[in-house]
Amino acid sequence: MKQEVINIEFWRLSAAYLFVLILILLVKKREIKREKLIVLSTARMTIQLVLVGYILMYIFKNPSPWIVLLVLCFMESFAVYNIFKQLHKPLSKKLKLVIVLSMVIGSLVSLLYFNLIVIHFKPWYEPQYFIPIAGMFIGNSMIGITLGMKEMIENFATQKNLIEGALMLGAKPDAATKPIVNSAFDSAILPTINNMVGMGIVFLPGMMTGQILAGTSPLVAIEYQIVILIGIAGSVGISSFLSLQFGYKTFFNDRFQFIPQNEKEK
Amino acid sequence: MKKGLFYMFHIKNLRYKDILYIDELKIEEKQVTCIIGQSGGGKTTLLKMLNHMLSPDQGEIVYKGRSLFEWNPIALRREVVMLSQQPVMFEGNIRENLNFGRILSEKEPLDDEKLKEALKFVCLQKKLEDDVEQLSGGEKQRLALARIFLMDPEVFLLDEPTSALDKGTEEKIMDAFIRDARKKEKTVIMVTHSDTIPKTYADKVITIK
Ligand SMILES: Nc1ncnc2c1ncn2[C@@H]1O[C@H](COP(=O)(O)OP(=O)(O)OP(=O)(O)O)[C@@H](O)[C@H]1O
Ligand SMILES: [Mg+2]
Numbered sequence: 125m126k127q128e129v130i131n132i133e134f135w136r137l138s139a140a141y142l143f144v145l146i147l148i149l150l151v152k153k154r155e156i157k158r159e160k161l162i163v164l165s166t167a168r169m170t171i172q173l174v175l176v177g178y179i180l181m182y183i184f185k186n187p188s189p190w191i192v193l194l195v196l197c198f199m200e201s202f203a204v205y206n207i208f209k210q211l212h213k214p215l216s217k218k219l220k221l222v223i224v225l226s227m228v229i230g231s232l233v234s235l236l237y238f239n240l241i242v243i244h245f246k247p248w249y250e251p252q253y254f255i256p257i258a259g260m261f262i263g264n265s266m267i268g269i270t271l272g273m274k275e276m277i278e279n280f281a282t283q284k285n286l287i288e289g290a291l292m293l294g295a296k297p298d299a300a301t302k303p304i305v306n307s308a309f310d311s312a313i314l315p316t317i318n319n320m321v322g323m324g325i326v327f328l329p330g331m332m333t334g335q336i337l338a339g340t341s342p343l344v345a346i347e348y349q350i351v352i353l354i355g356i357a358g359s360v361g362i363s364s365f366l367s368l369q370f371g372y373k374t375f376f377n378d379r380f381q382f383i384p385q386n387e388k389e390k
Numbered sequence: 391m392k393k394g395l396f397y398m399f400h401i402k403n404l405r406y407k408d409i410l411y412i413d414e415l416k417i418e419e420k421q422v423t424c425i426i427g428q429s430g431g432g433k434t435t436l437l438k439m440l441n442h443m444l445s446p447d448q449g450e451i452v453y454k455g456r457s458l459f460e461w462n463p464i465a466l467r468r469e470v471v472m473l474s475q476q477p478v479m480f481e482g483n484i485r486e487n488l489n490f491g492r493i494l495s496e497k498e499p500l501d502d503e504k505l506k507e508a509l510k511f512v513c514l515q516k517k518l519e520d521d522v523e524q525l526s527g528g529e530k531q532r533l534a535l536a537r538i539f540l541m542d543p544e545v546f547l548l549d550e551p552t553s554a555l556d557k558g559t560e561e562k563i564m565d566a567f568i569r570d571a572r573k574k575e576k577t578v579i580m581v582t583h584s585d586t587i588p589k590t591y592a593d594k595v596i597t598i599k
Contacts (some may be wrong), residue, residue, distance in 0.1 A: 289478030294541075299494055381443055
């Protein structure tokens with residue numbers, strides 16, 4: 125029943141880039157200066173994917189726990205680096221540490237549970253399973269932490285009066301920041317939850333599309349998709365929760381005074 | 391020489407950035423102390439120090455005979471409550487805002503009757519259900535004052551509590567507030583730009599330069 129996936133011939137693949145040219149023409153016509161960005165992004169995408177393709181091919185052919193762990197470390201580091209970059213603002217050392225730990229703990233807990241108990245593949249480091257699943261968990265946790273942190277840091281800056289006003293009345297830091305931390309957590313997990321609602325109707329997720337193209341029965345494909353989506357939600361939830369729950373505390377010193385820019389270290 | 395409890399606050403050699411320099415300052419308990427001085431002089435900064443929202447760079451602030459650093463900051467702020475210069479409004483209606491000070495400081499909320507009394511106390515003719523968004527600046531200021539009045543702390547730190555009010559309302563509210571504070575033997579430390587308040591109510595006036 126399993127059919128061969130149609131391999132796109134080289135000249136046909138090249139033909140796809142015709143659409144990039146069309147995009148450039150359109151942008152030129154509107155006089156938006158984005159040609160360079162489009163060329164650069166397309167080139168980067170191509171090179172990155174080709175490289176990843178060869179690397180994955182090598183890893184799949186020579187499954188080794190060490191290489192898989194190395195890839196995992198690389199993905200975690202990249203995610204953390206990306207979060208720091210996206211947040212722009214200077215972050216305190218403590219807050220950075222909180223982000224690293226939340227990222228790693230949230231995604232690892234979910235990975236362990238889903239790989240070992242739910243999907244239950246063997247050996248545990250089977251790269252064909254491990255790497256794509258880890259990628260999805262880590263990538264989504266990264267987005268969740270970024271959204272939540274952004275919202276919290278911004279609101280801490282703009283609503284300093286409200287936080288200090290509550291502290292002056294004898295509020296504990298968690299009570300003084302509760303509305304802000306709650307709304308930040310909401311922003312962090314909402315995209316993931318909304319994503320589940322449109323699932324299957326608005327779009328077929330990438331992984332499922334890939335599996336179906338590769339000849340997997342749609343029923344098996346949705347099994348995986350369901351499991352992965354729940355795993356992603358868990359990973360995003362745990363990472364975002366940890367980052368906010370311990371993150372807000374870094375904005376207070378040991379005398380429960382509010383340090384808005386989060387620049388001072390104690 | 392009397393020491394210890396006699397002074398509510400005792401400030402010694404305090405320095406904060408280039409904003410505040412105080413060699414010595416004593417604030418007595420159960421009295422009304424007014425702090426005056428020009429804008430930008432550091433009055434708000436001083437109140438925040440007393441409430442331990444800021445720590446001095448040098449020097450010491452002693453409250454009830456113990457350095458502020460020996461106090462649990464939360465417990466201290468529940469005894470020494472500060473009314474901020476900008477009235478703070480929390481999301482919700484007047485009832486929720488009146489009770490929110492007590493909730494934040496983990497005291498049980500009060501029933502509507504007490505809340506209505508407090509509104510009358512600050513001359514605010516509004517319903518408890520009214521949303522605070524629509525209140526005018528002066529109304530917000532009075533609501534914030536009523537909120538900390540209901541918290542019933544030992545020490546009131548008031549940062550320009552009547553700056554947005556007309557003379558008549560200011561007088562009515564201050565009369566009621568100070569009379570009540572004296573009756574309950576509270577310590578009141580108040581920053582003000584008004585000429586009449588220090589003359590009328592203060593036991594002691596401190597000028598910050
Ligand atoms: N966090 C801060 N960092 C540096 N400077 C500050 C800070 N907060 C306040 N200042 C400065 O300290 C000075 C004193 O401020 P403060 O608010 O205490 O004045 P004030 O006497 O209350 O003035 P006003 O009567 O206008 O309320 C001002 O020049 C102000 O700009
Ligand atoms: Mg001031």
